[in-house]
Amino acid sequence: MAVTSASRSPVRVLIVGAGAVGCFYGSRLHRPDADTGEHVLVSLVCRSNYAAIVERRGVEMRTRAYGDYLFSPEFVFPSIAAASEKGIRWDYVVVTTKALPDLGDDSSVVSPVATPQTSIVLIQNGVGVEEPYRRRFGADVQILSAVTVVSAEQISPGIVVQNRWTRIHVGPFVKGRWDQSGTVIGENGPDHLAAKRFVQMLKDGGVGDAEACTEQQLQVIRWHKIAINGSMNPSAVLSNGTPNAEMTEDDELRHHLRQCMEEVFRGASAVLGIPFPPAGLATADKLLKSIGRNTGARPSMLVDWEHGSRMELEVILGNPIRMARERGVEMPRLEAMYGLLKMAQKRRDEKVRDNKERHLQTKL
Ligand SMILES: NC(=O)c1ccc[n+]([C@@H]2O[C@H](COP(=O)([O-])OP(=O)(O)OC[C@H]3O[C@@H](n4cnc5c(N)ncnc54)[C@H](OP(=O)(O)O)[C@@H]3O)[C@@H](O)[C@H]2O)c1
Numbered sequence: 001m002a003v004t005s006a007s008r009s010p011v012r013v014l015i016v017g018a019g020a021v022g023c024f025y026g027s028r029l030h031r032p033d034a035d036t037g038e039h040v041l042v043s044l045v046c047r048s049n050y051a052a053i054v055e056r057r058g059v060e061m062r063t064r065a066y067g068d069y070l071f072s073p074e075f076v077f078p079s080i081a082a083a084s085e086k087g088i089r090w091d092y093v094v095v096t097t098k099a100l101p102d103l104g105d106d107s108s109v110v111s112p113v114a115t116p117q118t119s120i121v122l123i124q125n126g127v128g129v130e131e132p133y134r135r136r137f138g139a140d141v142q143i144l145s146a147v148t149v150v151s152a153e154q155i156s157p158g159i160v161v162q163n164r165w166t167r168i169h170v171g172p173f174v175k176g177r178w179d180q181s182g183t184v185i186g187e188n189g190p191d192h193l194a195a196k197r198f199v200q201m202l203k204d205g206g207v208g209d210a211e212a213c214t215e216q217q218l219q220v221i222r223w224h225k226i227a228i229n230g231s232m233n234p235s236a237v238l239s240n241g242t243p244n245a246e247m248t249e250d251d252e253l254r255h256h257l258r259q260c261m262e263e264v265f266r267g268a269s270a271v272l273g274i275p276f277p278p279a280g281l282a283t284a285d286k287l288l289k290s291i292g293r294n295t296g297a298r299p300s301m302l303v304d305w306e307h308g309s310r311m312e313l314e315v316i317l318g319n320p321i322r323m324a325r326e327r328g329v330e331m332p333r334l335e336a337m338y339g340l341l342k343m344a345q346k347r348r349d350e351k352v353r354d355n356k357e358r359h360l361q362t363k364l
Contacts, residue, residue, distance in 0.1 A: 126315025171218030
């Protein structure tokens with residue numbers, strides 16, 4: 001008898017962090033009625049949008065690439081504990097929370113659902129996001145690292161809009177898992193195969209530009225994205241909300257942005273041990289040119305700042321600065337922006353807390 005996708009056991013995927021990126025990629029991976037390829041069942045762990053998603057019976061997706069549709073996951077959980085109680089052996093646990101190591105260790109969040117059979121996939125911005133997971137799980141758990149340039153947002157609870165682009169690279173993070181190079185970390189090692197399988201599942205779901213890469217290639221892409229995020233994001237906040245393209249049109253700011261990118265390139269070169277950017281990846285001038293063409297784009301850090309939310313300062317600035325510094329490379333522009341924004345965020349949060357306390361006292 002031919003093995004159809006329906007007769008094979010499904011691939012179970014748990015998305016932790018049902019926001020813009022989680023719902024977007026979750027909705028493409030979910031293929032409950034697949035005729036070809038893998039039969040994939042996606043579930044969501046929600047937080048503030050749990051009630052809205054249950055009420056809508058799924059997530060309303062408004063996408064540029066695939067039109068409008070309702071994404072109805074297999075299960076919607078209000079917490080990781082609820083997902084764990086279900087007793088499912090998850091093949092992939094995909095982490096799509098904002099990476100905020102200054103608030104807490106997300107690796108402890110996924111601990112109840114991670115088994116040696118699980119691949120943890122981190123689709124988050126920044127560098128150094130994998131380390132806390134490796135520290136917690138040791139060599140037992142497979143970690144995949146992913147970088148995306150999708151432009152998506154959750155415009156209200158349970159409604160996700162994808163504005164432009166989908167591009168995602170996925171690679172293994174074997175550091176600390178396999179001690180010596182050998183077949184296990186080669187192209188046919190289990191971690192690479194898990195990355196390739198995940199990419200194939202995305203492709204089956206219509207994400208044509210998903211690409212599997214090696215660990216080194218993936219880290220190169222992470223650092224190259226830091227050249228954009230580490231320069232544009234903090235500068236947009238510090239210039240009082242200037243959109244990306246407008247920043248590149250101002251002579252002084254353009255010079256500053258180019259210098260920031262060059263700093264990141266020097267740091268990346270020291271950390272990764274290769275000339276940076278390697279052939280095929282855009283130089284600072286090319287990046288600035290393409291950012292200048294993308295009018296209206298506002299970095300996520302600016303949106304977070306305006307909403308009074310935590311900014312991903314540690315993974316976009318703090319980690320790169322510390323990693324480069326360990327290798328003797330300073331990044332003075334990034335260091336200045338990091339110090340200023342960390343303090344601005346602290347004072348903003350203190351002010352909010354004080355106001356709340358004052359409000360409470362007046363009510364009493
Ligand atoms: N959006 C983009 O276009 C884009 C593009 C490239 C890269 N990225 C990166 O992708 C990552 C995710 O970004 P995003 O835009 O999808 O963020 P997002 O829309 O804010 O989604 C994050 C989600 O995670 C949830 N969450 C946080 N902690 C949780 C926990 N402990 N348990 C369960 N849920 C939790 C949040 O819930 P609450 O609502 O309750 O906080 C929120 O729903 C970030 O690293 C970002 O920089 C985003």
